[in-house]
Amino acid sequence: MLTGFGGHAEQAVASAATTIALEGALAGLSPLLAAATACNGATAVGTLRGAARLAEGERVLVLGAAGALGALLGDLARSYGAGLVVGAAGTPQRAALAAGRGYHRALTYGELESQAMELTDGRGFDVVVDPIGGPLRERIRPLLAVLGRHVVIGDAADRDTSMAANQVWYDSYSLAGYNLGALIGRRPDLFRAQFAEALRLVADGTLRPEVEQIGWDAVAEAHRRLEGRSAEVKYVLRTA
Numbered sequence: 001m002l003t004g005f006g007g008h009a010e011q012a013v014a015s016a017a018t019t020i021a022l023e024g025a026l027a028g029l030s031p032l033l034a035a036a037t038a039c040n041g042a043t044a045v046g047t048l049r050g051a052a053r054l055a056e057g058e059r060v061l062v063l064g065a066a067g068a069l070g071a072l073l074g075d076l077a078r079s080y081g082a083g084l085v086v087g088a089a090g091t092p093q094r095a096a097l098a099a100g101r102g103y104h105r106a107l108t109y110g111e112l113e114s115q116a117m118e119l120t121d122g123r124g125f126d127v128v129v130d131p132i133g134g135p136l137r138e139r140i141r142p143l144l145a146v147l148g149r150h151v152v153i154g155d156a157a158d159r160d161t162s163m164a165a166n167q168v169w170y171d172s173y174s175l176a177g178y179n180l181g182a183l184i185g186r187r188p189d190l191f192r193a194q195f196a197e198a199l200r201l202v203a204d205g206t207l208r209p210e211v212e213q214i215g216w217d218a219v220a221e222a223h224r225r226l227e228g229r230s231a232e233v234k235y236v237l238r239t240a
């Protein structure tokens, strides 16, 4: 189930729309993997299917590919038929981590401009998934193909930016977005379908969330890793 806020608790209340029973095809799914899927799995499905409208054969670039969400987006884009899936991360070490997670190629952010056109036969990426924001967001437009989609799904850098609306017209690209919270509030049915699809894809092995189960004693360290850009997994807190 997805609680919204307040997940660090022994008991939590969630609406029926965001709660799915682990039964039928999901009966074999471990509660640990299911908990790790709730937020990022639904977001990955909603981002690629809903916001990016990913089509067969398209070329995809995922920023933050070494993070927990990035660990799902590579495999998912491939399973939806993307022709090329490139992951980008902050350091060569983190790019190497992404390379083992379903990406055809992994780059550092510093290599994006020099590699993008070569990797895409001079066309650019059809989809760029951007959970990062900040100065990196301002570098995306020239990496996009004509009619490409820049999909904004987070602000890990905690620095928003402004964009000229006319540029979308001049360069013939789209800005798209996906926010789980907004979906749950306004289209719980759609959220539920995306959450269910993510759970099915984890249950059949298509998606492989990288999970670490922690107890209360490890919560502070997990937060330090998340804030210090060194987290490589999704943390699931076992409360009892």
Ligand SMILES: NC(=O)c1ccc[n+]([C@@H]2O[C@H](COP(=O)([O-])OP(=O)(O)OC[C@H]3O[C@@H](n4cnc5c(N)ncnc54)[C@H](OP(=O)(O)O)[C@@H]3O)[C@@H](O)[C@H]2O)c1
Pocket: 039, 040, 043, 064, 065, 066, 067, 068, 069, 070, 088, 089, 090, 091, 094, 131, 132, 153, 154, 155, 156, 157, 158, 178, 179, 180, 181, 226, 227, 228, 229, 231, 232, 233
């Ligand atoms: N739209 C939605 O509904 C939705 C749902 C889930 C998550 N999100 C957002 O998506 C983002 C990624 O989630 P996640 O679960 O993958 O988190 P995560 O595991 O902590 O990964 C965050 C990623 O951001 C990168 N990053 C770049 N600049 C950063 C900075 N200044 N501070 C911290 N990280 C920075 C980090 O990798 P490098 O150091 O390699 O760049 C890391 O890969 C988060 O911002 C989250 O809020 C959005």
